[in-house]
Amino acid sequence: MAQVLEFKLPDLGEGLTEAEIVRWLVEVGDVVAVDQPVVEVETAKAMVEVPCPYGGVVTARFGEEGTELPVGAPLITVAVGERPAASGGSAASGGSATSGGSGAPGGSVESASEKSAGSRAEGSGNVLVGYGTSEAPGRRRRVRPGRPVSGASAAGSREVNGHAGAEAEDGPVPVISPLVRRLARQNGLDLRELTGSGPDGLILRADVEYVLRAAARSGTTAPTAEPHTPVPQPTSTAPAAQPTATVASGEIRTPLKGIRGAVADKLERSRREIPDATCWVDADATELMRARTAMNAAGGPKIALLALLARICTAALARFPELNSTVDAEAREVVRFDHVHLGFAAQTDRGLVVPVVRDAHARDAESLTAEFARLTEAGRTGTLTPAELTGGTFTLNNYGVFGVDGSTPIINHPEAAMLGVGRIVPKPWVHEGELAVRQVVQLSLTFDHRVCDGGTAGGFLRYVADCVEQPAVLLRTL
Incomplete structure (x- = not known):
C-alpha cells in the first residue's frame, strides 16, 4: 500500500517567509527521484530550484505558476512505494490535484514531520535549497525540444503524464526562460504566436517586448491564447500573483513584491x-x-x-x-x-x-x-x-x-x-x-x-x- 507524503515549501533561509512559483518542473503522475528539483521559485533574493526529499509518484501539486506561497505551505504530495499507474490512474491523480486534494489510492497524506519510521528511508532529510538534500541528488529525465524520443519513452510519458498527447499535438514552445514565460503570461500573450530570434527559433525576452511595444503603438492587444489552449485550473486556495494592471487612464500600478x-x-x-x-x-x-x-x-x-x-x-x-x-x-x-x-x-x-x-x-x-x-x-x-x-x-x-x-x-x-x-x-x-x-x-x-x-x-x-x-x-x- 502506497504512503502519500506531503512536501511543504521549506525554509529558504535569510529570513525569507514566502516565494513565488515561477515554473513547475514536474507534473501530476510523474515519477520523481529523491532530491530531484520539482519547482522553480523566486524569492525576494534569488530564483532557486526546490528539491523534494522523497522519491515516488507525484499525486498533487498546490499553486499555479505566479502564485505566492508562504513557507510551510504544501507544495506537492508524493506517493512513496507506488509505481506509475496507467493513464486512468494518472487522470484520477490529476483530478485530485485540480480540486486541491492530495489523496492517492490506498494511501493517506502525511507531512514531513508526521512520516513514520518506515517511510523515513524514502526521504533524505532537510531540504537545503541550491544544494539538494543528499550527497547524490537524482535528476528527472527531461525531453528536450527537437530531440528524438524512443517508442518506449514516449509510451511511458503518455502513461505518466495525462496531458502528453495534447502537448505533442501542439508541439513544445521554444522558450526556456521562466522570466519570458511570466512576461508573456502577465500581458496575455500567446508564445505560440511568436517567432523567436534566438538559436533554433528560441523566444527571447526581446521578442516578447517587441510584440508588446508594437501592440501598444498600434493600440491593439497582444496575440492571446487560442481557444484550444488548455486553461490552467487552480490547485490551491492561495491567491494568485497579481500582474501589472492599468487601474485608470494614465495610471499604472505595479505591486512591490519579489x-x-x-x-x-x-x-x-x-x-x-x-x-x-x-x-x-x-x-x-x-x-x-x-x-x-x-x-x-x-x-x-x-x-x-x-x-x-x-x-x-x-x-x-x-x-x-x-x-x-x-x-x-x-x-x-x-x-x-x-x-x-x-x-x-x-x-x-x-x-x-x-x-x-x-x-x-x-x-x-x-x-x-x-x-x-x-x-x-x-x-x-x-x-x-x-x-x-x-x-x-x-x-x-x-x-x-x-x-x-x-x-x-x-x-x-x-x-x-x-x-x-x-x-x-x-x-x-x-x-x-x-x-x-x-x-x-x-x-x-x-x-x-x-x-x-x-x-x-x-x-x-x-x-x-x-x-x-x-x-x-x-x-x-x-
Whole structure:
C-alpha cells in the first residue's frame, strides 16, 4: 500500500517567509527521484530550484505558476512505494490535484514531520535549497525540444503524464526562460504566436517586448491564447500573483513584491535606521587607466576596472576598519569585521541586486575580475543563490556605467558604508602646475555616522582618491 507524503515549501533561509512559483518542473503522475528539483521559485533574493526529499509518484501539486506561497505551505504530495499507474490512474491523480486534494489510492497524506519510521528511508532529510538534500541528488529525465524520443519513452510519458498527447499535438514552445514565460503570461500573450530570434527559433525576452511595444503603438492587444489552449485550473486556495494592471487612464500600478519589493524594504529600512552622511571628492584617474592598459597589454586575463577599484577599497578598509562594520542596535555595539565581503551593485532585468564577493581582501585583481564576471552573469540570468546575495560588509557602487558623474548612495543595510564611483571622463585639470585634459572621476562615500566621524570617513575617501591618482601608493600597502 502506497504512503502519500506531503512536501511543504521549506525554509529558504535569510529570513525569507514566502516565494513565488515561477515554473513547475514536474507534473501530476510523474515519477520523481529523491532530491530531484520539482519547482522553480523566486524569492525576494534569488530564483532557486526546490528539491523534494522523497522519491515516488507525484499525486498533487498546490499553486499555479505566479502564485505566492508562504513557507510551510504544501507544495506537492508524493506517493512513496507506488509505481506509475496507467493513464486512468494518472487522470484520477490529476483530478485530485485540480480540486486541491492530495489523496492517492490506498494511501493517506502525511507531512514531513508526521512520516513514520518506515517511510523515513524514502526521504533524505532537510531540504537545503541550491544544494539538494543528499550527497547524490537524482535528476528527472527531461525531453528536450527537437530531440528524438524512443517508442518506449514516449509510451511511458503518455502513461505518466495525462496531458502528453495534447502537448505533442501542439508541439513544445521554444522558450526556456521562466522570466519570458511570466512576461508573456502577465500581458496575455500567446508564445505560440511568436517567432523567436534566438538559436533554433528560441523566444527571447526581446521578442516578447517587441510584440508588446508594437501592440501598444498600434493600440491593439497582444496575440492571446487560442481557444484550444488548455486553461490552467487552480490547485490551491492561495491567491494568485497579481500582474501589472492599468487601474485608470494614465495610471499604472505595479505591486512591490519579489526583487523590487525586497529592494524597497531594504532601502526604506536603511533610511529609517541609519544616520548617514556623505562626502565626495574629484580624482584624476589618468594614471589608474594607464596602469590598467599596461596590465592588459602584458597578456593573460584582462583586468576589469572594477577589480582595481575593489583592490583599492580593501586596502583602504585595512587602514580604516571602522567602515568595515555594522551596528548591533539592540546591544548598542559596533561590530567590526576582520574580513571584507565586498558587495557590488548590479542592475539586471529583474531589478537591482548586490552580489557579494567573499574574502575580497584576500583576492588579487585577476581573481576579483573573474568573480565579478561570474556573479554579474548569474545576476542577469537570475541564478544567484541567497548565499551569494547576503553577508556583505562593504559595498562598491559603480553608477558611472549609467553615464552619471555623482550620486549620494543609500547604504546597503546593515552595512556601515558604501563607496560610489561616477563615470571617468576627460575634463580640464591642473596637473603639475599646468592646465591639462585629464581623466577625472567623482568618488562619493556614504557612511553610518554612528561607527565613525567625518575625520575617519574623509581619511578613507582621501586614501582611495590618492590610490586612484597614483596607483603606486597602493603598492606600499600590499
